[in-house]
Amino acid sequence: MRADAARNLAVVLRAGARLLADDPSTPLSAIASAAGVDRTTVHRRFANREALLSAVFEAKLDSSERVLDEARLTAAPVAVALHRYVEGIIPVSREWPVDTRRMMRDDPAATRRAGEQSARLDAFVQRAADEGLLRDDVPPAWARAVLDRLVSTIAHDFPDLPAPKAADLVVDTFLRGLG
Structure with missing residues (x-):
């Protein structure tokens, strides 16, 4: 091209x-x-809006996958990997603000990729729980939902906050609130 x-x-x-x-x-x-x-x-x-939307979803998934890879969720210490992930995913959320739930309804291939990425994050949150960084009485699914909402809130409701500072706030809130 x-x-x-x-x-x-x-x-x-x-x-x-x-x-x-x-x-x-x-x-x-x-x-x-x-x-x-x-x-x-x-x-x-x-050819149409749906084709463009599909390409947008692919771009968002590609960017998200790079962030997941660079965060080293399985190899880096949990707090380090968490900060890398959050600092990387905030700009992705801001750049590609489309609702992934719509993607999940309309595109089976994107749904599969999003599911694989979600499973990686689920395993990471479970790792954080297993290593004692999350309270025993907090189900990992709840912790994951909280992490997703924190990222979404800071990415979209506080767009002027630089990603490194935003990541500091999310990680601190997540680990102190659920830790």
Whole structure:
């Protein structure tokens, strides 16, 4: 793919993620306008809004997978891996704000990938519990749900907070609140 085509695709995907998160019925022409590209550029690449949304989900999953890999959830000390994960996933959540629950309804391949990523996080939270970093009376599923909400809240409700500082707050809240 040519450099300008790759750049246009990235801009369209990011604009699509932002606009479709706010309004899932946003037309492709509005996404093209927000991306600063011609409508035919978007239509040439994506047959319809669902195809664009699928590409946005793939980009979000790719970014999430990189974060999971770089966090070293199974090898690094739990607190270190947790901070790496949170610091990395906050920008992903901000860049790709689309609702993954919609992805889970519409795209079986994305659903499988998201499930695999979720299983990695479940295993990590279980590891934190097994290593005594979480209270014994806290079910790991609850801890995982709390972690997800903390990340979502700080990513979307506090968008001006830099990811490192936001990660500090999430990790401290998570480990002190459930630890």
